[in-house]
Amino acid sequence: MIYPNTIASKLPNIGTTIFAIMSNLADEHNAINLSRGFPDFNCSKKLISLVNKYMNKGYNQYCPIEGIMPLREVISRKTEEIYSAKYNPETEITITSGATEAINAAITAFVQDGDQVIVLEPAYDCYVPAIKLAGGQPIFSLLKEPDYHIDWEELQKNITPQTKMIILNTPQNPTGAVFSADDMEILNRIIAGTNIIILSDEVYEHIIFDDFEHQSIARYPKLAERSIIISSFGKTFHVTGWRLGYCIAPENLMKEFRKVHQFSMYTVNTPIQYAIAEYLNDKDEYLKLGNFFQQKRDVFINGLKDSNFIIRPALGTYFQLLDYSKISDEKDTVFAERLTKEFGVASIPVSVFYHDKIDNKVLRFCFAKKNETLEKAIEKLLKLK
Numbered sequence: 608m609i610y611p612n613t614i615a616s617k618l619p620n621i622g623t624t625i626f627a628i629m630s631n632l633a634d635e636h637n638a639i640n641l642s643r644g645f646p647d648f649n650c651s652k653k654l655i656s657l658v659n660k661y662m663n664k665g666y667n668q669y670c671p672i673e674g675i676m677p678l679r680e681v682i683s684r685k686t687e688e689i690y691s692a693k694y695n696p697e698t699e700i701t702i703t704s705g706a707t708e709a710i711n712a713a714i715t716a717f718v719q720d721g722d723q724v725i726v727l728e729p730a731y732d733c734y735v736p737a738i739k740l741a742g743g744q745p746i747f748s749l750l751k752e753p754d755y756h757i758d759w760e761e762l763q764k765n766i767t768p769q770t771k772m773i774i775l776n777t778p779q780n781p782t783g784a785v786f787s788a789d790d791m792e793i794l795n796r797i798i799a800g801t802n803i804i805i806l807s808d809e810v811y812e813h814i815i816f817d818d819f820e821h822q823s824i825a826r827y828p829k830l831a832e833r834s835i836i837i838s839s840f841g842k843t844f845h846v847t848g849w850r851l852g853y854c855i856a857p858e859n860l861m862k863e864f865r866k867v868h869q870f871s872m873y874t875v876n877t878p879i880q881y882a883i884a885e886y887l888n889d890k891d892e893y894l895k896l897g898n899f900f901q902q903k904r905d906v907f908i909n910g911l912k913d914s915n916f917i918i919r920p921a922l923g924t925y926f927q928l929l930d931y932s933k934i935s936d937e938k939d940t941v942f943a944e945r946l947t948k949e950f951g952v953a954s955i956p957v958s959v960f961y962h963d964k965i966d967n968k969v970l971r972f973c974f975a976k977k978n979e980t981l982e983k984a985i986e987k988l989l990k991l992k
């Protein structure tokens with residue numbers, strides 16, 4: 608046996624993800640779980656029967672390392688139709704085990720010892736561990752409250768000759784902010800003449816509200832030629848447990864990405880790929896998603912409009928931020944725990960998305976839930992005075 612204290616951790620300051628911690632706390636206290644981002648309703652029956660169909664047909668073995676061609680083809684068509692960008696399914700699209708694997712593979716493929724990676728905070732929690740494991744250094748740039756816009760001046764100051772990558776996420780988890788066409792133009796100007804790679808996490812590309820248009824990096828040819836774009840079927844089709852996502856990037860970047868993907872995943876779930884390839888032919892299934900979740904957001908915020916929470920704008924994703932500073936001055940981690948145990952609603956304290964745990968008295972609530980779940984949660988949240 609190896610004596611435990613002789614093992615040097617590669618991630619000494621990283622514990623269990625907050626999503627697992629708060630979900631376990633919710634279960635323990637029988638609270639409504641609005642913490643981790645997943646729907647509490649089922650995915651489409653048609654999609655399930657398609658998976659069955661392909662399992663019964665015998666599509667149960669390894670598939671090509673890049674993913675099955677029919678799925679790559681349909682992603683290529685979809686990307687061209689929506690974002691006017693052409694990606695070759697042969698060489699520029701890879702199916703991955705969720706967005707998480709794609710993010711890890713992209714960071715592993717490109718970030719080397721001593722490279723700097725700019726991360727906009729508050730940030731989704733899987734970027735920084737991957738950067739550190741690759742030997743890179745995360746450099747943090749703050750999104751500015753209350754609407755969490757990018758402070759381009761600050762971001763520009765963080766660019767150095769060591770900057771290898773900038774990670775963008777729009778619509779943004781946890782804030783619900785969406786970046787604008789102007790943001791993309793400024794980014795283009797700022798990085799022109801550098802070798803910086805953009806990692807664009809677009810898992811909520813179809814969950815965008817109030818007539819905002821998703822600014823995929825794919826829309827901007829000058830940016831797209833140095834970008835890796837990542838999306839997730841888990842978010843789009845309410846199947847976070849199926850672990851299927853994809854990555855699109857120009858051939859020279861994709862070639863390196865695939866080197867990592869082939870030895871970490873080899874291939875991903877075959878029958879689900881066939882099912883989703885067929886399902887994607889009905890564009891309505893993803894184009895109606897924004898309206899579907901906008902209605903849920905509105906149920907949630909309308910129900911809380913007479914509460915003491917301050918409702919922050921949520922323009923995309925399925926998360927709503929609530930500022931509780933009029934209710935309590937407790938730390939957000941303490942308040943979130945008390946809210947779960949005493950009031951029966953679990954959320955995520957936003958300080959966990961900052962490396963230095965900035966506490967702005969804001970909690971994140973997931974509204975990808977049945978309306979009855981949201982109504983029950985609202986009733987409980989209204990009790991907080």
Ligand code: PMP
Nearest residue numbers: 705706707731780810839841852
């Ligand atoms: N990026 C963001 C911004 C997310 O919110 C999530 C989690 N849903 C992921 C990546 C990971 O997605 P997946 O479940 O497909 O791995």
Ligand code: GLN
Nearest residue numbers: 624626627642643644780
């Ligand atoms: N992406 C989801 C969220 O932000 C959860 C993913 C996870 O559990 N790691 O809540």
